[in-house]
Amino acid sequence: MTATENQMTGAEIVLQALKDNGVEHIFGYPGGAVLPIYDEIFQQEEIQHILVRHEQGAGHAAEGYARSTGKVGVLLVTSGPGATNAVTPLQDALMDSIPLVCISGQVPTTLIGSDAFQECDTVGITRPCTKHNWLVKDVNDLARIIHEAFRIAQSGRPGPVVVDIPKDVQFAKGTYVPPEKHKIQTSYQPKTEGNPHAIAAAVELMANARRPILYTGGGVVNSGPEATRLLRELAALTGFPVTSTLMGLGCYPASGEAWLGMLGMHGTYEANMAMHDCDVMVCIGARFDDRITGRLDAFSPNSKKIHIDIDPSSVNKTVRVDVPVIGDITKVLAEMVSQWKGLVTTPDKARLAEWWQGIARWRARNSLAYTPSNDVIMPQYAIQRLYEASKGKDTYITTEVGQHQMWAAQYFGFEAPNRWMTSGGLGTMGYGFPAAIGVQIAHPDALVIDIAGDASIQMCIQEMSCAVQYNAPVKIFILNNQYMGMVRQWQQLLHGNRLSNSYTEAMPDFVKLAEAYGAVGLRCEKPEDLDGALAEMIAVKKPVIFDCRVANLANCFPMIPSGRAHNDMLLPDEATDEAVANAIDAKGRQLV
Template identity: 85%
Template sequence: MTGTENRMTGAEIVLKALKDNGVEHIFGYPGGAVLPIYDEIFQQDDIQHILVRHEQGAGHAAEGYARSTGKVGVMLVTSGPGATNAVTPLQDALMDSIPLVCLTGQVPTTLIGSDAFQECDTVGITRPCTKHNWLVKDVNELAGIIHEAFRIAQSGRPGPVVVDIPKDIQFATGTYTPKTNDAVEKSYQPKVQGDLNAIRAAVELMASARRPILYTGGGVINSGPEATRLLRELVELSGFPITSTLMGLGAYPASGENWLGMLGMHGSYEANMAMHDCDVMVCIGARFDDRITGRLNAFSPNSRKVHIDIDPSSINKNVRVDIPIVGDVGRILEDMVRVWRALPNKPEKAQTAEWMDQINRWRARKSFAYKNSNDVIMPQYAIQRLYEASKGRETFITTEVGQHQMWAAQFFGFEAPNHWLTSGGLGTMGYGLPAAIGAQVAHPEALVIDIAGDASIQMCIQEMSCAIQYNLPVKIFILNNQYMGMVRQWQQLLHGNRLSNSYTEAMPDFVKLAEAYGAVGMYCDNPGELDDKIAEMIEVKRPVIFDCRVANLANCFPMIPSGKAHNEMLLPDEATDEAVATAIDAKGRQLV
């Protein structure tokens, strides 16, 4: 690039920098402070802009795109309310370690601090919910900042970053700095290679275990396909049972014989009991959050713990561990597999035979069992039938947040990483539909289904218009129980069955709503018709809203009640609380 060629406006620099960082799609919404950038978008064809209907939708769509591809998701919003509407997806991406670059417009530098129209302190507001952010004050620094934004978003523990660009910077002419592959001499240099002595110590501890367990999380998936392959190899070599957080589903196949299912508040009985009774726990790319640990002072009381994580701040933050290993999961697993293979005396299966027998006895409790019905669709059954109908296809599942999310995690078997997209840490209602749009943009030929609740889906329902505009055949499969189901369940179990504002009195007709957007609306309340209607939904090449009417008062079990330990799980056949047994609300509806 010659001196003349690299002179361009700030808006041109933005598009050039995005292209040089491999960006093919941007999710955004225009406004006055970003019009120069939108003008440049109009004049090029290399990057496709996806017009959402709300800035929150842009962020979740970028998250879905990132989570399903492993690439950085990009969103573009205007100043003021555009930036503040982006806060929820930024915090969501921060908690779930999703690489996101958010470009925001800002009022001209001469007006900053004057309470100008659509001005806000974007850097100040987003500082707590990003890995890093910048206010660009010199057009000549713009390209370098964008390159650095992409590096920070996807390196170390992935996460969101914000680049705030004043409008006069977008108009100004400056010098474009090309992206280089040279070593970056910056303060942010995450450690990726694990300490070999610590890895050897971890493997020796694992080899001595009689009641081992591998506890894995989203960090395995974030590390890339090689980390997933190595994790599966480690399980095969060691024979250890393996469980996962909500965010780690798919790193190890649900059909694998060592799979215990998801652990945590609504995890399987066998996974939680194994976590409680193990003598060696190897935590790989997870962070011991409260949904997993239950009561901290009763969490896995008799185990020695290994913690592998690229984020040093996660080590010993919630749970003290015996062997911390900071680094990239993939590289550490590579060393761990190599060291295990080199063990002079590998442990015999007999060493853990008693443990595996105990795990099988826990499995026999069938903690996800439920009473099916010929009269009403049980939500668990609906997920099972959806899973069976999608087998053999490349399927991406997104969810909203609530009971339906937990049932999807329990009953939809994930065999591969990056195909399960959900809001874990922040628990954001409204995530699923825009995330499905992002995944569908990235994988136009795939089957993308948002498993939704009737309350959550209404949070970002306007993004159906985006799906229609871009011919994105996303399927919204609503488990419609006419409640904010998880809120109702907690009120029933913990608040004397006082159902305060958890019933939706004015539910829309979802079939008519779909048709109003130009999508396909479907309805089913008969278990005998469900398979045929799901098959019809899948074959439709347009966006679909499927209103699946399920049992109103079904509860999601197993459940670790708040403040309880893993071995104090509430199982379906143990739910003897009077409110659970009667399950009658003010509307007089009875669970079948």
């Protein structure tokens, strides 16, 4: 590229920088402050723009795209309300470590600070919900900043970044610098190599453990497929049981012998009891979230704790650990496996026999059991049948947030990473559907299913228009219980059964709603009809809303009530207190 050739307008620089960073899709919504960029999008064919119906949808779609591919998701929004509508997905991505680059338009530099039309302090507003952000005031800085944005978003602990570009900078001419020639910001250099002495100390603890556990999280998924392979190798070498956070599902196969299931508030009895009673805990790419730890002063009270994480700020933030290892999960696990294989005396797995016998007794408790019904579809049964119907297919699952999310985590077995997209940290209702569109755009031939609730799905239902426009055959599988299910469950069990505003009376006809958008609507109310309806849903090559009518008052168990320890769980057959027995609906009608 000659000196003359690399002279471009700011808008042209944006498109060239995106292309040079491997971008193939952008999710966005136009507005006055980004029209120069949209004009450039119109004049090229290498990058496809996906027109969403709300900027929140753009952010969640970019999240789904990123989580399912391992690439950076990109969204493009205008100034003012365009940027503020993107705040929710930016915070969601920050908490769940999803790499996003958000490009936002801004009013011209001469108008900044004058309360101009559709002006807001985007950098100030997004500073707390991004890894980094920039306001570009000089077009000659634009290419460097965009390249740096991609580097920061996907390196270290991944996360979202914002590049705010005033409209006059988009029109101005400047010099384009390709990625290989841009100067790397030396102040940001994530540490990826784990300290070998710290790893040796961890291996020594593990070798002497009698009641160990591998506690895995989303960091394993983020580190890439090699991290997943190494985790599975480590589990096989050591004979340790494996559990996972909500975000880590799939990094160890659900069919694996060492798998205990998910842990935490709605985790399995065996996973939580093992976490409570372990003597050595190896935390790999998780952050000791409150949904996992329960009561902090009673969390794994007698264990030595090892924490492997690329983010130093996550270590000793919530739980004090004995051996911190800062580094990329793949590199640390590779060294850990190597050191384990190099031990002078390989630890005998027989020393864990008593531990596994205890785990077998906890497993026999069958904490995911529920009472089946021939009259009404139980939500747990619906997820089990959906899992069986999708077996052997190239399947990706997203969820909204609530009971359905927990049931999906409990009953849908994930064998591989990057197949499970959900809002873990922020718990964003409305996440699942636009995320599913992002996944479908990235994997056009895959089966993409958003497991939803009747309340959550209405948060971003307008994105059905986007799905239809781009022929994205996403399946929305609604567990319709007429309630904000998780809210109702907490009100029932923790607030004297006072069901305040958790019942929805003006529920739409989801079949007609799907048809109004040009999609397909299906409804199922009887257990015996479910398998046939699921087969029909999967066979349709168009977006589908499947209205699965499930038991209204089914609760999600096991459950660790707020403020309780892991060994103080509420199990299904113990939830027979007066509040449950006397449950009533919003109109005072007896329901059980």
